[in-house]
Amino acid sequence: MENVELAKRILAGERRALARAITLVESNRADHRAQAAELLEELRGHGRQALRVGLSGTPGVGKSTFIEAFGTMLTGQGLKVAVLAVDPSSARSGGSILGDKTRMERLSRDPRAFIRPSPSQSHLGGVARRTREAIDLCQAADFDVILIETVGVGQSETVVAEMSDLFLLLLAPAGGDELQGVKRGIMETADIILINKADGDLKSTAVRTCADYAGALRLLRKRPQDPEGFPKALTVSAVEENGLQEAWSEMTALADWRRETGHFDARRAQQARYWFEAEVREGLLARLRREPVKGAMEALARQVEAGDVTAAAAAEELLRDYLGM
Amino acid sequence: MENVELAKRILAGERRALARAITLVESNRADHRAQAAELLEELRGHGRQALRVGLSGTPGVGKSTFIEAFGTMLTGQGLKVAVLAVDPSSARSGGSILGDKTRMERLSRDPRAFIRPSPSQSHLGGVARRTREAIDLCQAADFDVILIETVGVGQSETVVAEMSDLFLLLLAPAGGDELQGVKRGIMETADIILINKADGDLKSTAVRTCADYAGALRLLRKRPQDPEGFPKALTVSAVEENGLQEAWSEMTALADWRRETGHFDARRAQQARYWFEAEVREGLLARLRREPVKGAMEALARQVEAGDVTAAAAAEELLRDYLGM
Numbered sequence: 179m180e181n182v183e184l185a186k187r188i189l190a191g192e193r194r195a196l197a198r199a200i201t202l203v204e205s206n207r208a209d210h211r212a213q214a215a216e217l218l219e220e221l222r223g224h225g226r227q228a229l230r231v232g233l234s235g236t237p238g239v240g241k242s243t244f245i246e247a248f249g250t251m252l253t254g255q256g257l258k259v260a261v262l263a264v265d266p267s268s269a270r271s272g273g274s275i276l277g278d279k280t281r282m283e284r285l286s287r288d289p290r291a292f293i294r295p296s297p298s299q300s301h302l303g304g305v306a307r308r309t310r311e312a313i314d315l316c317q318a319a320d321f322d323v324i325l326i327e328t329v330g331v332g333q334s335e336t337v338v339a340e341m342s343d344l345f346l347l348l349l350a351p352a353g354g355d356e357l358q359g360v361k362r363g364i365m366e367t368a369d370i371i372l373i374n375k376a377d378g379d380l381k382s383t384a385v386r387t388c389a390d391y392a393g394a395l396r397l398l399r400k401r402p403q404d405p406e407g408f409p410k411a412l413t414v415s416a417v418e419e420n421g422l423q424e425a426w427s428e429m430t431a432l433a434d435w436r437r438e439t440g441h442f443d444a445r446r447a448q449q450a451r452y453w454f455e456a457e458v459r460e461g462l463l464a465r466l467r468r469e470p471v472k473g474a475m476e477a478l479a480r481q482v483e484a485g486d487v488t489a490a491a492a493a494e495e496l497l498r499d500y501l502g503m
Numbered sequence: 504m505e506n507v508e509l510a511k512r513i514l515a516g517e518r519r520a521l522a523r524a525i526t527l528v529e530s531n532r533a534d535h536r537a538q539a540a541e542l543l544e545e546l547r548g549h550g551r552q553a554l555r556v557g558l559s560g561t562p563g564v565g566k567s568t569f570i571e572a573f574g575t576m577l578t579g580q581g582l583k584v585a586v587l588a589v590d591p592s593s594a595r596s597g598g599s600i601l602g603d604k605t606r607m608e609r610l611s612r613d614p615r616a617f618i619r620p621s622p623s624q625s626h627l628g629g630v631a632r633r634t635r636e637a638i639d640l641c642q643a644a645d646f647d648v649i650l651i652e653t654v655g656v657g658q659s660e661t662v663v664a665e666m667s668d669l670f671l672l673l674l675a676p677a678g679g680d681e682l683q684g685v686k687r688g689i690m691e692t693a694d695i696i697l698i699n700k701a702d703g704d705l706k707s708t709a710v711r712t713c714a715d716y717a718g719a720l721r722l723l724r725k726r727p728q729d730p731e732g733f734p735k736a737l738t739v740s741a742v743e744e745n746g747l748q749e750a751w752s753e754m755t756a757l758a759d760w761r762r763e764t765g766h767f768d769a770r771r772a773q774q775a776r777y778w779f780e781a782e783v784r785e786g787l788l789a790r791l792r793r794e795p796v797k798g799a800m801e802a803l804a805r806q807v808e809a810g811d812v813t814a815a816a817a818a819e820e821l822l823r824d825y826l827g828m
Contacts, residue, residue: 457818483772493782
């Protein structure tokens, strides 16, 4: 299918065209990459109104149950919901969200929902790029809410936060000591912390955990992109479908405030710059993995290992002779 | 002073020549950098027998007291000891080891010791390069033991481990729960864990903490570069100067075993390759901070921010038009 035709079908909301386009941006083949770039340029500027919601939560907090219940609630209100994943371990495990997709049975059969597993790439940078492009495609396909989920291993939370308008942290109820388990950097990134499993025996623990996090959030430095009362902590129960509407109300209230005050667009602009710079760096470093630089670098590395030349002198030689510096 | 003359004086063990050479490698001036590169090439291959000992410990574990006592013990045995620091926060704080130097009063007046504060650079990559070059200079100046210390903030422990023959972790006595506080990656990097403050009221806690860590170390996967019984945990008291000789005996036993089995040289070769590759990457990325690329990148970043072009397309344009790709 030609790009113009494909673009038209995506804009018309054809799911198969969207799925096909995502397969295209996930491909490593040079001709696919070129076609993908053209397609994204064709679609640029469309669907800028989608709300991109990042969601991080370690295994066991009930992430897929939450997405299933939350997503179904949104589609029930007439909204179109896309679910994408950033999973740095997917290359090895075969993709955790692949399993999620079968677990999110209800949502995956929902005509207003679109679930896409994480692209199988071991390199987080590669996953990030493909996910961002998939987000752009979902935006063009006129989705209202795009959920980008991650298990929060290593840098993946930062990656997801840098492609989201709002960033949610989903946690399980726990003793007060466990507060330490959440890295400070992630706390500072979160807009809303959701304590899941506020049901049955765990309900009172969830309420206590929520109060602990609310207290911790109040101690953080005030961020200009937050109205009074944000970031905040809430309890939800994905299983009993409690608190989901309240969470969504808080999310839209925050997004609306940011849109009105210009913070929404400012964040998107800053993120676009961030990813542009990341792509330039990645593209530049890719040269080191291609011939003739790769071979020359390996030969020099052996000389460095043998002690025949210093690391600094060898690096300078490579940069001068092969990289035009 | 000319490089040949400076090199000669360093090889003769003149401390003022060494101090001057380190100032040279720490400089950012282009002519100094060129002179430093020449000097390092001049000295290449000298003093490869120095033992480079990395030492990490958070503030409060008694790091400077330990270095003072341990270093003085070594110089008392006729060994020449250099102390260098990798402190990523030194740019802000003015260098914590600067304070240490005055606290290490005995060692700093010792004719067989040489203490150098961390170079004041906010960029860890810059600190790493300068420290590696300072190590090469100390090796050429015929030091027997080079202690490279860090407070272990962020990536600095990895940086120090990658320039050490042995890596020590200095810890304070603590309850069993605190075991969690040491990141797994650092545990896996350590060759010897020293529990300091095994004196007075804390002695029994130190012994217990030591046993906890010994147990944790046994659970780690066996590394080819370790003889039977390593990595190991020991108690020391820097204040009472207890256990220091035992720690040194373990260090030399480990280093001797690695020398005999080839692991010592293999590690140095692997580290040299690591730093060569890091320098190439750093040198390549430095181009982005220089004109005309810097200006072109900023102009494109503004277009990306405004949504006039996708991040991918803008990155490709910059790479093609300004970076010859």
